[in-house]
Amino acid sequence: MFIPEHFRIANREEIEKFMFNHPFATLITARKGEIEVSHLPICRFNDGKYYGHMARLNTQADIAETDPAYVIFSGPHAYITPAWYASEVNLPTWNFSAVHCRGKVAFIDSPENAWSLLKEMVAILEGQTGWRLTEGHGHRRLIPHIRFFEFLPERIDAQFKFSQNKRSDDIAAIIDGLKGSGQKNTAEFMAHVNRSVS
Protein backbone atom coordinates (compact mmCIF):
# COMPACT_ATOMS: atom_id res chain seq x y z
CA MET A 1 0.00 0.00 0.00
CA PHE A 2 1.34 3.38 -0.99
CA ILE A 3 1.32 5.55 2.17
CA PRO A 4 2.19 9.24 1.96
CA GLU A 5 3.92 10.14 5.22
CA HIS A 6 1.09 12.47 6.37
CA PHE A 7 -1.20 9.48 6.54
CA ARG A 8 0.98 6.74 7.99
CA ILE A 9 -0.06 5.67 11.48
CA ALA A 10 2.75 4.45 13.70
CA ASN A 11 1.00 4.29 17.10
CA ARG A 12 0.77 0.57 17.81
CA GLU A 13 -2.04 0.90 20.34
CA GLU A 14 -4.12 2.91 17.86
CA ILE A 15 -3.52 0.32 15.14
CA GLU A 16 -4.49 -2.59 17.40
CA LYS A 17 -7.64 -0.78 18.53
CA PHE A 18 -8.55 -0.28 14.86
CA MET A 19 -8.01 -3.97 14.08
CA PHE A 20 -10.11 -4.94 17.10
CA ASN A 21 -12.91 -2.55 16.13
CA HIS A 22 -12.96 -3.60 12.44
CA PRO A 23 -12.69 -7.40 12.54
CA PHE A 24 -14.33 -8.07 9.16
CA ALA A 25 -11.10 -8.63 7.27
CA THR A 26 -9.96 -9.50 3.76
CA LEU A 27 -7.58 -12.46 3.49
CA ILE A 28 -5.46 -12.52 0.33
CA THR A 29 -3.14 -15.28 -0.78
CA ALA A 30 -1.31 -15.85 -4.06
CA ARG A 31 -0.60 -19.53 -4.59
CA LYS A 32 1.59 -19.98 -7.66
CA GLY A 33 0.66 -16.43 -8.63
CA GLU A 34 -3.11 -17.18 -8.46
CA ILE A 35 -4.76 -14.55 -6.27
CA GLU A 36 -7.44 -15.82 -3.89
CA VAL A 37 -9.48 -13.65 -1.56
CA SER A 38 -11.92 -14.23 1.30
CA HIS A 39 -13.93 -11.89 3.49
CA LEU A 40 -14.09 -13.12 7.06
CA PRO A 41 -13.80 -11.91 10.63
CA ILE A 42 -10.33 -12.05 12.16
CA CYS A 43 -10.53 -11.10 15.82
CA ARG A 44 -7.94 -9.79 18.20
CA PHE A 45 -8.29 -11.99 21.29
CA ASN A 46 -7.53 -11.00 24.88
CA ASP A 47 -4.08 -12.56 24.60
CA GLY A 48 -3.25 -10.16 21.73
CA LYS A 49 -3.34 -12.95 19.13
CA TYR A 50 -5.46 -12.89 15.97
CA TYR A 51 -7.77 -15.77 15.10
CA GLY A 52 -10.21 -16.47 12.30
CA HIS A 53 -11.87 -19.40 10.60
CA MET A 54 -12.99 -20.39 7.15
CA ALA A 55 -15.42 -22.85 5.64
CA ARG A 56 -13.52 -26.06 4.86
CA LEU A 57 -15.01 -25.80 1.35
CA ASN A 58 -13.15 -22.52 0.87
CA THR A 59 -10.06 -23.25 -1.25
CA GLN A 60 -8.02 -20.96 1.00
CA ALA A 61 -8.67 -23.37 3.90
CA ASP A 62 -5.83 -25.52 2.60
CA ILE A 63 -3.17 -22.95 1.88
CA ALA A 64 0.28 -23.86 3.15
CA GLU A 65 1.34 -22.36 6.45
CA THR A 66 4.47 -21.20 4.65
CA ASP A 67 2.45 -19.21 2.06
CA PRO A 68 2.41 -15.44 2.52
CA ALA A 69 -0.98 -14.32 3.84
CA TYR A 70 -1.98 -10.67 3.43
CA VAL A 71 -4.79 -9.40 5.64
CA ILE A 72 -6.61 -6.09 5.31
CA PHE A 73 -8.64 -4.51 8.09
CA SER A 74 -10.84 -1.75 6.64
CA GLY A 75 -12.57 1.13 8.33
CA PRO A 76 -14.49 4.30 7.47
CA HIS A 77 -14.05 5.84 4.03
CA ALA A 78 -15.74 8.57 2.03
CA TYR A 79 -15.52 10.59 -1.16
CA ILE A 80 -14.50 14.15 -0.31
CA THR A 81 -15.87 16.82 -2.63
CA PRO A 82 -13.96 20.09 -3.15
CA ALA A 83 -17.33 21.78 -2.55
CA TRP A 84 -16.90 21.18 1.19
CA TYR A 85 -13.56 22.97 1.70
CA ALA A 86 -13.13 26.39 3.30
CA SER A 87 -10.24 27.26 0.97
CA GLU A 88 -10.16 27.54 -2.83
CA VAL A 89 -8.61 25.22 -5.42
CA ASN A 90 -8.88 21.77 -3.94
CA LEU A 91 -9.20 18.53 -5.83
CA PRO A 92 -11.51 15.61 -5.14
CA THR A 93 -10.10 12.79 -3.06
CA TRP A 94 -11.21 9.68 -1.23
CA ASN A 95 -10.46 9.52 2.49
CA PHE A 96 -10.08 6.06 3.98
CA SER A 97 -8.62 3.92 6.71
CA ALA A 98 -6.90 0.57 6.27
CA VAL A 99 -4.45 -1.61 8.12
CA HIS A 100 -2.49 -4.05 5.96
CA CYS A 101 -0.73 -7.01 7.54
CA ARG A 102 1.71 -9.35 5.86
CA GLY A 103 2.10 -12.62 7.70
CA LYS A 104 1.29 -16.30 7.82
CA VAL A 105 -1.51 -18.50 9.05
CA ALA A 106 -1.13 -21.41 11.48
CA PHE A 107 -4.08 -23.82 11.41
CA ILE A 108 -5.68 -25.18 14.58
CA ASP A 109 -7.03 -28.62 13.83
CA SER A 110 -7.94 -29.91 17.30
CA PRO A 111 -11.78 -29.82 17.50
CA GLU A 112 -11.56 -28.99 21.22
CA ASN A 113 -9.27 -26.03 20.60
CA ALA A 114 -11.42 -24.86 17.69
CA TRP A 115 -14.54 -25.02 19.87
CA SER A 116 -12.83 -23.08 22.63
CA LEU A 117 -11.62 -20.42 20.16
CA LEU A 118 -15.04 -20.18 18.54
CA LYS A 119 -16.67 -19.57 21.92
CA GLU A 120 -14.19 -16.82 22.71
CA MET A 121 -14.56 -15.29 19.24
CA VAL A 122 -18.33 -15.11 19.58
CA ALA A 123 -17.96 -13.53 23.03
CA ILE A 124 -15.71 -10.83 21.50
CA LEU A 125 -18.13 -10.12 18.65
CA GLU A 126 -21.19 -10.15 20.91
CA GLY A 127 -19.72 -8.00 23.67
CA GLN A 128 -20.07 -8.49 27.40
CA THR A 129 -23.82 -8.96 27.62
CA GLY A 130 -24.46 -10.65 24.28
CA TRP A 131 -25.43 -14.08 23.01
CA ARG A 132 -23.15 -17.02 23.83
CA LEU A 133 -22.30 -20.36 22.27
CA THR A 134 -23.27 -23.12 24.68
CA GLU A 135 -23.02 -26.88 25.03
CA GLY A 136 -26.03 -29.01 24.22
CA HIS A 137 -27.73 -26.73 21.68
CA GLY A 138 -26.22 -28.16 18.55
CA HIS A 139 -23.76 -25.29 18.29
CA ARG A 140 -20.83 -27.68 18.04
CA ARG A 141 -22.17 -28.98 14.75
CA LEU A 142 -20.32 -26.13 13.04
CA ILE A 143 -16.86 -27.32 14.04
CA PRO A 144 -16.32 -30.04 11.38
CA HIS A 145 -17.30 -27.56 8.67
CA ILE A 146 -14.80 -24.85 9.53
CA ARG A 147 -11.05 -24.59 9.88
CA PHE A 148 -9.64 -22.25 12.52
CA PHE A 149 -6.36 -20.46 12.13
CA GLU A 150 -4.16 -18.06 13.97
CA PHE A 151 -3.03 -15.15 11.82
CA LEU A 152 0.54 -14.16 12.63
CA PRO A 153 1.32 -10.65 11.37
CA GLU A 154 4.95 -10.10 10.48
CA ARG A 155 4.66 -6.58 9.09
CA ILE A 156 1.87 -4.08 9.69
CA ASP A 157 1.28 -0.91 7.66
CA ALA A 158 -1.48 1.45 8.69
CA GLN A 159 -2.95 4.35 6.78
CA PHE A 160 -5.63 6.70 8.07
CA LYS A 161 -5.96 9.16 5.18
CA PHE A 162 -8.17 11.90 6.56
CA SER A 163 -6.90 15.19 5.17
CA GLN A 164 -4.19 15.59 7.84
CA ASN A 165 -2.18 17.59 5.28
CA LYS A 166 -4.91 20.23 4.95
CA ARG A 167 -5.57 23.51 6.78
CA SER A 168 -7.44 23.20 10.04
CA ASP A 169 -10.40 25.19 8.71
CA ASP A 170 -10.60 22.82 5.74
CA ILE A 171 -10.47 19.79 8.05
CA ALA A 172 -13.33 21.23 10.11
CA ALA A 173 -15.28 21.97 6.91
CA ILE A 174 -14.82 18.42 5.59
CA ILE A 175 -15.98 16.97 8.92
CA ASP A 176 -19.08 19.17 8.66
CA GLY A 177 -19.59 18.00 5.08
CA LEU A 178 -19.44 14.37 6.14
CA LYS A 179 -21.93 14.96 8.94
CA GLY A 180 -24.24 16.88 6.63
CA SER A 181 -24.22 14.03 4.12
CA GLY A 182 -25.21 11.40 6.71
CA GLN A 183 -21.71 10.00 7.25
CA LYS A 184 -21.55 10.53 11.00
CA ASN A 185 -19.25 7.60 11.82
CA THR A 186 -16.75 8.67 9.20
CA ALA A 187 -16.91 12.27 10.46
CA GLU A 188 -16.21 11.11 14.02
CA PHE A 189 -13.33 8.91 12.92
CA MET A 190 -11.85 11.78 10.89
CA ALA A 191 -12.14 14.12 13.89
CA HIS A 192 -10.41 11.53 16.07
CA VAL A 193 -7.58 11.03 13.56
CA ASN A 194 -6.95 14.75 13.27
CA ARG A 195 -7.17 15.33 17.01
CA SER A 196 -5.04 12.63 18.45
CA VAL A 197 -3.54 10.06 16.15
CA SER A 198 -0.13 9.90 14.52
Add this chain to the structure above:
Amino acid sequence: MFIPEHFRIANREEIEKFMFNHPFATLITARKGEIEVSHLPICRFNDGKYYGHMARLNTQADIAETDPAYVIFSGPHAYITPAWYASEVNLPTWNFSAVHCRGKVAFIDSPENAWSLLKEMVAILEGQTGWRLTEGHGHRRLIPHIRFFEFLPERIDAQFKFSQNKRSDDIAAIIDGLKGSGQKNTAEFMAHVNRSVS
Protein backbone atom coordinates in the same frame (compact mmCIF):
# COMPACT_ATOMS: atom_id res chain seq x y z
CA MET B 1 -13.89 -16.20 -3.23
CA PHE B 2 -15.83 -19.15 -1.88
CA ILE B 3 -19.49 -18.58 -2.87
CA PRO B 4 -22.20 -20.93 -1.58
CA GLU B 5 -24.84 -21.16 -4.30
CA HIS B 6 -27.53 -19.41 -2.17
CA PHE B 7 -25.42 -16.28 -2.23
CA ARG B 8 -24.08 -16.15 -5.77
CA ILE B 9 -25.49 -13.28 -7.82
CA ALA B 10 -25.77 -13.92 -11.54
CA ASN B 11 -27.86 -10.94 -12.65
CA ARG B 12 -25.40 -8.84 -14.67
CA GLU B 13 -27.40 -5.62 -14.36
CA GLU B 14 -27.54 -6.00 -10.56
CA ILE B 15 -23.77 -6.61 -10.43
CA GLU B 16 -22.99 -3.59 -12.60
CA LYS B 17 -25.28 -1.40 -10.50
CA PHE B 18 -23.42 -2.57 -7.39
CA MET B 19 -20.02 -1.79 -8.94
CA PHE B 20 -21.28 1.65 -9.98
CA ASN B 21 -22.69 2.36 -6.52
CA HIS B 22 -19.56 1.16 -4.64
CA PRO B 23 -16.66 2.59 -6.62
CA PHE B 24 -14.11 2.60 -3.78
CA ALA B 25 -12.31 -0.55 -4.87
CA THR B 26 -9.38 -2.67 -3.77
CA LEU B 27 -6.77 -3.41 -6.46
CA ILE B 28 -4.65 -6.48 -5.81
CA THR B 29 -1.67 -7.62 -7.84
CA ALA B 30 0.92 -10.32 -7.18
CA ARG B 31 4.16 -9.58 -8.98
CA LYS B 32 6.55 -12.50 -8.58
CA GLY B 33 4.32 -13.73 -5.78
CA GLU B 34 4.62 -10.41 -3.88
CA ILE B 35 1.09 -9.22 -3.02
CA GLU B 36 0.47 -5.49 -3.44
CA VAL B 37 -2.80 -3.74 -2.63
CA SER B 38 -4.26 -0.27 -3.18
CA HIS B 39 -7.56 1.31 -2.22
CA LEU B 40 -8.83 3.61 -4.95
CA PRO B 41 -12.00 4.51 -6.82
CA ILE B 42 -12.66 2.56 -10.02
CA CYS B 43 -15.70 4.00 -11.75
CA ARG B 44 -18.07 2.53 -14.26
CA PHE B 45 -18.30 5.14 -17.01
CA ASN B 46 -21.28 5.80 -19.29
CA ASP B 47 -19.70 3.64 -21.98
CA GLY B 48 -19.72 0.65 -19.60
CA LYS B 49 -15.93 0.70 -19.18
CA TYR B 50 -14.12 0.88 -15.84
CA TYR B 51 -11.46 3.51 -15.17
CA GLY B 52 -9.30 4.42 -12.22
CA HIS B 53 -6.03 6.17 -11.46
CA MET B 54 -3.18 5.87 -9.05
CA ALA B 55 -0.45 8.10 -7.71
CA ARG B 56 2.64 7.62 -9.88
CA LEU B 57 4.55 7.08 -6.63
CA ASN B 58 2.40 3.99 -5.96
CA THR B 59 4.46 0.93 -6.90
CA GLN B 60 1.37 -0.59 -8.54
CA ALA B 61 1.40 2.26 -11.07
CA ASP B 62 4.07 0.38 -13.01
CA ILE B 63 2.63 -3.13 -13.04
CA ALA B 64 2.75 -4.83 -16.41
CA GLU B 65 -0.43 -4.77 -18.47
CA THR B 66 -0.05 -8.54 -18.75
CA ASP B 67 -0.08 -9.01 -14.93
CA PRO B 68 -3.31 -10.37 -13.45
CA ALA B 69 -5.19 -7.59 -11.66
CA TYR B 70 -7.82 -8.56 -9.09
CA VAL B 71 -10.35 -5.89 -8.14
CA ILE B 72 -12.82 -6.02 -5.26
CA PHE B 73 -15.90 -3.82 -5.02
CA SER B 74 -17.26 -3.95 -1.46
CA GLY B 75 -20.67 -3.06 -0.10
CA PRO B 76 -22.70 -3.29 3.10
CA HIS B 77 -21.72 -5.87 5.71
CA ALA B 78 -22.70 -6.64 9.28
CA TYR B 79 -22.27 -9.14 12.08
CA ILE B 80 -25.52 -11.05 12.56
CA THR B 81 -26.22 -12.19 16.10
CA PRO B 82 -28.35 -15.31 16.74
CA ALA B 83 -30.23 -13.13 19.25
CA TRP B 84 -32.07 -11.49 16.34
CA TYR B 85 -33.59 -14.60 14.75
CA ALA B 86 -37.24 -15.65 15.09
CA SER B 87 -36.31 -19.35 15.13
CA GLU B 88 -34.15 -21.26 17.60
CA VAL B 89 -30.64 -22.70 17.18
CA ASN B 90 -28.89 -20.35 14.85
CA LEU B 91 -25.20 -19.60 14.74
CA PRO B 92 -23.49 -16.23 14.39
CA THR B 93 -22.50 -15.17 10.89
CA TRP B 94 -21.28 -12.15 9.01
CA ASN B 95 -23.43 -10.94 6.13
CA PHE B 96 -21.65 -9.09 3.36
CA SER B 97 -21.60 -8.06 -0.28
CA ALA B 98 -18.63 -8.18 -2.61
CA VAL B 99 -17.95 -8.32 -6.32
CA HIS B 100 -14.59 -9.79 -7.30
CA CYS B 101 -13.17 -9.20 -10.77
CA ARG B 102 -10.17 -10.86 -12.31
CA GLY B 103 -8.75 -8.94 -15.23
CA LYS B 104 -6.00 -6.70 -16.49
CA VAL B 105 -5.22 -3.01 -16.55
CA ALA B 106 -4.45 -0.94 -19.64
CA PHE B 107 -2.68 2.35 -18.88
CA ILE B 108 -3.69 5.63 -20.50
CA ASP B 109 -0.62 7.80 -20.78
CA SER B 110 -1.82 10.66 -22.98
CA PRO B 111 -2.23 13.70 -20.67
CA GLU B 112 -5.18 14.89 -22.78
CA ASN B 113 -6.98 11.58 -22.44
CA ALA B 114 -6.20 11.41 -18.71
CA TRP B 115 -7.61 14.91 -18.22
CA SER B 116 -10.73 14.02 -20.13
CA LEU B 117 -11.20 10.81 -18.11
CA LEU B 118 -10.56 12.63 -14.84
CA LYS B 119 -13.24 15.19 -15.67
CA GLU B 120 -15.75 12.45 -16.44
CA MET B 121 -14.79 10.49 -13.33
CA VAL B 122 -15.35 13.52 -11.10
CA ALA B 123 -18.71 14.16 -12.78
CA ILE B 124 -19.72 10.55 -11.97
CA LEU B 125 -18.64 10.81 -8.33
CA GLU B 126 -20.19 14.24 -7.86
CA GLY B 127 -23.52 13.46 -9.51
CA GLN B 128 -25.46 15.66 -11.88
CA THR B 129 -25.45 18.87 -9.89
CA GLY B 130 -22.09 18.56 -8.16
CA TRP B 131 -18.69 20.20 -8.35
CA ARG B 132 -16.78 20.06 -11.65
CA LEU B 133 -13.16 20.08 -12.74
CA THR B 134 -12.56 23.11 -14.93
CA GLU B 135 -9.85 24.67 -17.05
CA GLY B 136 -7.84 27.55 -15.64
CA HIS B 137 -8.14 26.75 -11.92
CA GLY B 138 -4.98 24.71 -11.53
CA HIS B 139 -6.92 21.48 -11.60
CA ARG B 140 -4.75 20.08 -14.38
CA ARG B 141 -1.74 20.16 -12.07
CA LEU B 142 -2.80 16.71 -10.82
CA ILE B 143 -2.30 15.00 -14.18
CA PRO B 144 1.50 14.50 -14.09
CA HIS B 145 1.21 12.96 -10.62
CA ILE B 146 -1.30 10.24 -11.47
CA ARG B 147 -1.51 7.39 -13.92
CA PHE B 148 -4.90 6.54 -15.38
CA PHE B 149 -5.88 3.02 -16.35
CA GLU B 150 -8.79 1.15 -17.78
CA PHE B 151 -9.64 -1.95 -15.79
CA LEU B 152 -10.71 -4.79 -18.07
CA PRO B 153 -12.62 -7.47 -16.13
CA GLU B 154 -12.29 -10.95 -17.59
CA ARG B 155 -14.18 -12.85 -14.91
CA ILE B 156 -16.66 -11.46 -12.39
CA ASP B 157 -17.89 -13.27 -9.28
CA ALA B 158 -20.54 -11.65 -7.12
CA GLN B 159 -21.66 -12.61 -3.65
CA PHE B 160 -24.46 -10.94 -1.72
CA LYS B 161 -24.60 -13.05 1.45
CA PHE B 162 -27.72 -11.84 3.22
CA SER B 163 -29.35 -14.89 4.82
CA GLN B 164 -31.18 -15.93 1.63
CA ASN B 165 -31.01 -19.54 2.93
CA LYS B 166 -33.02 -18.67 6.05
CA ARG B 167 -36.77 -18.73 6.82
CA SER B 168 -38.67 -15.62 5.80
CA ASP B 169 -39.54 -14.75 9.41
CA ASP B 170 -35.84 -14.98 10.29
CA ILE B 171 -34.93 -12.73 7.36
CA ALA B 172 -37.48 -10.16 8.53
CA ALA B 173 -36.17 -10.43 12.10
CA ILE B 174 -32.57 -9.89 11.00
CA ILE B 175 -33.57 -6.84 8.96
CA ASP B 176 -35.29 -5.48 12.08
CA GLY B 177 -32.16 -6.25 14.11
CA LEU B 178 -29.98 -4.32 11.68
CA LYS B 179 -32.33 -1.34 11.73
CA GLY B 180 -32.52 -1.44 15.52
CA SER B 181 -28.73 -1.39 15.79
CA GLY B 182 -28.35 1.67 13.56
CA GLN B 183 -27.40 -0.19 10.38
CA LYS B 184 -30.15 1.18 8.17
CA ASN B 185 -28.25 1.04 4.86
CA THR B 186 -27.32 -2.58 5.43
CA ALA B 187 -30.91 -3.41 6.41
CA GLU B 188 -32.18 -1.82 3.19
CA PHE B 189 -29.64 -3.64 1.07
CA MET B 190 -30.53 -6.94 2.74
CA ALA B 191 -34.23 -6.32 2.12
CA HIS B 192 -33.49 -5.56 -1.54
CA VAL B 193 -31.39 -8.70 -1.96
CA ASN B 194 -34.06 -10.92 -0.44
CA ARG B 195 -36.86 -9.26 -2.39
CA SER B 196 -35.54 -9.10 -5.88
CA VAL B 197 -32.01 -10.24 -6.55
CA SER B 198 -30.68 -13.55 -7.77
